[in-house]
Amino acid sequence: MRSGTARRLAPAFGAIVVAALAASATPAFAQAKKTIKAVMHSGLRITDPIITTAYIARNHGYMIYDVLFAYDEKFEVKPQMAKEWSVSDDKLTYTFTLRDGLKFHDGTPVTSDDCIASIQRWAKRDGMGQKLADFTKEWVKVDDKTFKLVLKEPYGLVMTSLGKPSGNTPFIMPKRMADTPADKNVPEEIGSGPFKFVKEEFQPGLKVVYEKNTDYVPRSEPVSYMAGGKLAKVDRVEWINIPDYQTAINALINGEIDYIEQPPHDFLPIIKKNKDITLTEYDKLGLSGMLRMNWTLPPFDNVKVRQAVMLAVNQQDYLDAQIGDPDYYQLCPAYFICGSPNATDAGFPKPDLEKAKALLKEGGYDGKPIVIMQPTDLAIVAPLAPVTAQALRKIGMNVDLQSMDWQTLVGRRAKQDPVAQGGWNIFHTTWVNVDMINPIANIGMNAKGKVGGWFGWPDVPEIEKLRDAYARELDPAKQKQIAADVQKLAFELGMYYPTGMYRSPIASKGLTGIVHGAAPVFWNIEKK
């Protein structure tokens, strides 16, 4: 009798579930609109892409803001909001003119005042922006659509800086927003980009909604990397933060979402088995890992010990541990990234354990434990520290591998104290490679020491002189030679060890036209 009841109840339960599914489908207003539901690598919490270098804030920036200039696929800087630009014969004055029809999402026109204020705010935060500001005499408004940059002396990276595609990107916002102090979040989300931010539906860390900006006037050129026409081909984009990747992939397979920005490499074999899911390597430069030593504390205040580490490690071990699948990684002997105009193998250390041991002895290493910080909650960074630990043990170093979450590491790496008082010896991180392609943009090449330097604080005036020379040089061929000189010296001194390049594909279902660029952007994407 019980089984009979169960049999009678089964169809009823099925009918309830089907009815519930139908009712739970997307609301009618959204059904009429083409919507991409995307899971990005992180939830958006900070909406100001200038105050932070978090890549999710940059991605958000590309949705709602536009840029004056952008890189094309040949890494040439092309006008985007700018209609045209020119430089005076003495290379001291750059004149920019805006395109017709540029409007912010509140309906106000984009003016020279907005552009100048936005660039000046960006230049307070960004490394390349700060360098540009050092060379800047003044920004001058000519009229509402024309403005000038007047330099103190010729500077070779003006256009490279204004077209900077990642890290802090010089997005253009209304002057009232750009007048916000550079360490304070802007109070609004008003840009002139191809999508509009839907403030009422924003849930920090959970969900961001964008709608097509129907007033946007795209360029006529075809899309090329970050340049060309930004055509929004869907009505709505929703970023839904699903912290569990297994759940996200199940949701993609079931059609509940359309796009996952960075599925972990462990899951790629499962995804590849599903014929409906497409993997797109949108960023040909990809990402890289970095091993950074603390130059201010023993034993890495000694160049010979740093050189010993540079010879003890090798990229193959890191990439096997971190990525595993050779289809998605690449050995690269270049600080300024293989595939970029500054790529060279000058000075790259070849692994040599015997020489490393000898250098360690010469450096007077006394056997004190080396504190390596390992962020166990970041799957892509976590495998790097154990590889370094094992390599250092092989040459006779005593290693203290300390596990912690990433935010603890971020707080601790800023400490310049001795190890006993919370300091550190080694940490690892990863970078989007387009942020590393020249000696100015590459934060690991900052050699200003404890004041103005970056964590680890190398203090090498020679490298700073070379970086200055690179910035002043106007001839690309000579710039490339200077970049090679920087690389050679940096490898010799152990500025950092690049642990190799890798790529993380986008997984999508039913989407075409994903743009190959420096960031995951949503223009040009069509949904079936």
Add this chain to the structure above:
Amino acid sequence: MGRFLAGRILATIPVLVVVATVVFLLLRLAPGDPAAILAGDAASPEQIAAIRARLGLDEPPLTQFLEWIGRLLRGDLGTSIISNQPVTKLIGERIEPTLALATTTILFAIAVAVPLGVVAAWRHGSWIDRAVMAFSVIGFSIPIFVLGYLLIFGFAMELRWLPVQGYTSIREGFLPFITRLVLPTLTLSVIYIALIARITRASVLETLGEDYVRTARAKGVGERSVLSRHALRNAAVPIVSVIGIGIALLISGVVVTESVFNLPGLGRLTVDAVLARDYPVIQGVTLLFAFLYVLINLGIDVAYTLLDPRIRY
């Protein structure tokens, strides 16, 4: 009773003060720096220091504590350091999924576990009893996330009856609301069914051996009435206690379940805030949880008086 309630409600104040102080101190002692998180990977120590100063994090801890308590007394839980949103707004947005999941889980668990426990005690030593006990052991042992993935695989991926993830507010209709809660509720309730069924069985088994039960049976009272009015009613106090503990434990269980099923609840808000060292949010959510614990305990104590007339306050 009125004095008891007033006293217990007043007693929540020192509890909340202690919780507020301990949480504040623990957070300041814990490693991590929200300013460094805000500034991003490429920020220099000078930029981080500037942000720290703007947020007031460079002030002495006592000054920060007094400022926070001052705002708290005015009903202001502060503003999230990371998202710049008021903490009360963030909690308001996230409390519905957590309350919904906790409610459906507890109701479902009670609805299943109490009858199971009573039947197991009634048929002590039979296959039903052994099956309930075996289920209890498995229910205790299986990790929540494993069960969650198994249910997703079965009901969402293979049968395609239910969605994998997400939450729909009850304001958008009961069916979509409940459809998205079925799998999380099943996942989370298993451990509570195991817990409540075991306690119910043990408690009812004990009362079934009492003289008054034998007397009732001798008077010819039916088994259903013996079980519900005589055995279960007298066994209710420990069962209610364990349900109360279960509700409190739910908060930790909810964190995992909310992640596996992508429910935008307080559990995820707490984890995100801890990982980002978002002090005001952690402090606000912890205070809320402490307040809820006190309320739950008060509710249990009141329930005792309803279930057992011998208990008086």
